[in-house]
Amino acid sequence: EIDHEGSDIRAIKLVVSITLGITLVLAAGYLGAVLLSDGAILLRPSEVALERHTTYHELVQPAPETLTGNGVVACIVDSGIALDHTDFESVNLVGWKDFINGNSDPYDDHGHGTSMAGLLVANGWLKGMAKEVDLLVAKALGSDGSGSDTLVADAVDWCVENGADVISLSLGGAPNILPFSIGSGRTSGDAANDAIDAGVYVVAAAGNDGEDDDGDVAHPSSEAGVISVGGVTIKGTHWSGSSKGDNNGRLLPLPILMPRGDPNKKPEVVAPAEGVPVLTEDGGWGIADGTSAATVYVTGALCLLLEQKPELKPEASNGADTVDTVKRWLMDSAVPEEGQTTHDDYYGYGLLNVSGLIDLATQA
Numbered sequence: 163e164i165d166h167e168g169s170d171i172r173a174i175k176l177v178v179s180i181t182l183g184i185t186l187v188l189a190a191g192y193l194g195a196v197l198l199s200d201g202a203i204l205l206r207p208s209e210v211a212l213e214r215h216t217t218y219h220e221l222v223q224p225a226p227e228t229l230t231g232n233g234v235v236a237c238i239v240d241s242g243i244a245l246d247h248t249d250f251e252s253v254n255l256v257g258w259k260d261f262i263n264g265n266s267d268p269y270d271d272h273g274h275g276t277s278m279a280g281l282l283v284a285n286g287w288l289k290g291m292a293k294e295v296d297l298l299v300a301k302a303l304g305s306d307g308s309g310s311d312t313l314v315a316d317a318v319d320w321c322v323e324n325g326a327d328v329i330s331l332s333l334g335g336a337p338n339i340l341p342f343s344i345g346s347g348r349t350s351g352d353a354a355n356d357a358i359d360a361g362v363y364v365v366a367a368a369g370n371d372g373e374d375d376d377g378d379v380a381h382p383s384s385e386a387g388v389i390s391v392g393g394v395t396i397k398g399t400h401w402s403g404s405s406k407g408d409n410n411g412r413l414l415p416l417p418i419l420m421p422r423g424d425p426n427k428k429p430e431v432v433a434p435a436e437g438v439p440v441l442t443e444d445g446g447w448g449i450a451d452g453t454s455a456a457t458v459y460v461t462g463a464l465c466l467l468l469e470q471k472p473e474l475k476p477e478a479s480n481g482a483d484t485v486d487t488v489k490r491w492l493m494d495s496a497v498p499e500e501g502q503t504t505h506d507d508y509y510g511y512g513l514l515n516v517s518g519l520i521d522l523a524t525q526a
Contacts, residue, residue, distance in 0.1 A: 207288065212288075218434040218459075221513070222434070222463070223515045224516050229292075229520070231469055232469055234327050236328045236330060237297075238279055238282065238330045238461075240275030240279070240299070240303055240332060240333065241271065241276075242275045243270050243275050247441050247445050249284040250285075254295070256296045257297075257298040259320050261302045272303065272304070272443070275301065276442065277441055277455075278457075281438070283297055284441055291461070298321055300318075311350050311381075328363045328461055330458055334367050334380025351385045351388075354387070358482050361480070362476050364389065365388070365464065366382055366388050367383060367452070368404060368429040369453060370452050370453055383429070391431060391514075392407075392435075392510055393432055393436065394513060396436060401435045401451075403451060405429075408428070409507060425486065427505040430489065488523070491519055491522040491526070492511070495518035496512030
């Protein structure tokens with residue numbers, strides 16, 4: 163989505179937005195209740211929701227439970243975090259920055275950020291992928307779920323400055339049609355590329371274009387070194403809302419795209435994206451559709467990998483070369499669809515395989 167502010171071409175900026183639908187569990191039959199001895203009622207996710215949560219974790223072939231992300235710094239750029247949720251009681255928040263309103267205390271006036279953070283660090287009824295990471299949260303999306311690409315770029319820079327090993331971007335926008343415009347400003351793609359050059363892993367949503375696909379994955383997941391994540395259903399099949407990657411190159415429509423090669427074809431991998439159980443900012447639980455959720459699964463996998471192999475962290479790595487190596491392991495460990503022999507523009511190199519990724523890295 164391009165936001166034209168007036169007729170001055172220098173004012174053109176990219177607007178990124180979250181592309182995840184949240185359905186309240188109460189309306190979807192995903193809420194359960196327990197009657198306590200004192201007569202109080204405790205709300206909790208239903209057994210159906212918990213079973214779905216477990217099924218999705220098993221789908222991506224989880225790492226050993228001894229790996230929790232301990233010692234790894236993950237940064238989520240989103241709409242914030244509601245720390246008062248009971249499933250966040252043990253979260254280790256080591257940094258917070260509000261690029262929207264400048265508030266010093268963490269909050270979430272939309273809910274998307276809380277849902278994404280829960281997929282990574284929840285440790286209650288729902289269990290995050292890497293629940294013991296050191297968490298940084300940058301609020302760069304407002305109460306309507308959107309924000310300027312420049313603010314997202316600033317947030318990515320902040321993540322790097324504060325020691326992030328992995329940056330999770332469950333957001334996206336249309337590619338910048340005029341990236342060369344004078345005064346167009348620093349983009350999230352610029353910031354992501356600088357982070358990658360420093361050895362930081364950047365994971366971003368492929369997008370939820372579905373039938374309205376514009377021909378390529380969302381920005382900034384379209385950047386070569388960024389790990390673009392598409393979506394699957396609970397059966398591991400392609401989720402119909404997931405965006406398609408353009409890997410053959412094109413001159414028109416703008417922007418010009420060069421052909422992509424391995425391990426940077428888009429999307430790189432797919433992960434859970436349909437009816438994913440999540441936390442909500444009001445202290446409850448919900449279900450979510452979207453590659454936003456899929457993104458966090460891959461973020462979590464990388465955090466577990468870096469705990470297992472700390473020499474792959476930015477401060478010990480060879481920068482972008484190490485990121486490229488890890489992307490090749492991600493590619494080689496992914497599980498393709500039945501009959502798939504090469505990269506697929508929807509299914510990527512295959513379904514995220516967490517244990518396979520860690521095994522490949524350990525054998526290297």
